[in-house]
Amino acid sequence: MEPDDPINVLDQPLAPCSSTPLTGFFRDGHCNTCAADQGSHTV
Numbered sequence: 001m002e003p004d005d006p007i008n009v010l011d012q013p014l015a016p017c018s019s020t021p022l023t024g025f026f027r028d029g030h031c032n033t034c035a036a037d038q039g040s041h042t043v
Contacts, residue, residue, distance in 0.1 A: 001034060001036050002034060004032065004033060004034055006030050006031075006032050014030045014031060014032070016029040016030055017029065017030060017031055025037040025039070
């Protein structure tokens with residue numbers, strides 16, 4: 001399971017959104033997602 005390329009709506013790299021606690025499906029501080037993410041871990 002690998003995250004999709006992390007880009008924002010402007011086609012730019014994502015900036016970390018949280019580090020305390022780490023958030024997101026991959027718990028990496030970014031809103032990364034992939035096909036295995038059956039919840040809603042994006043913004």
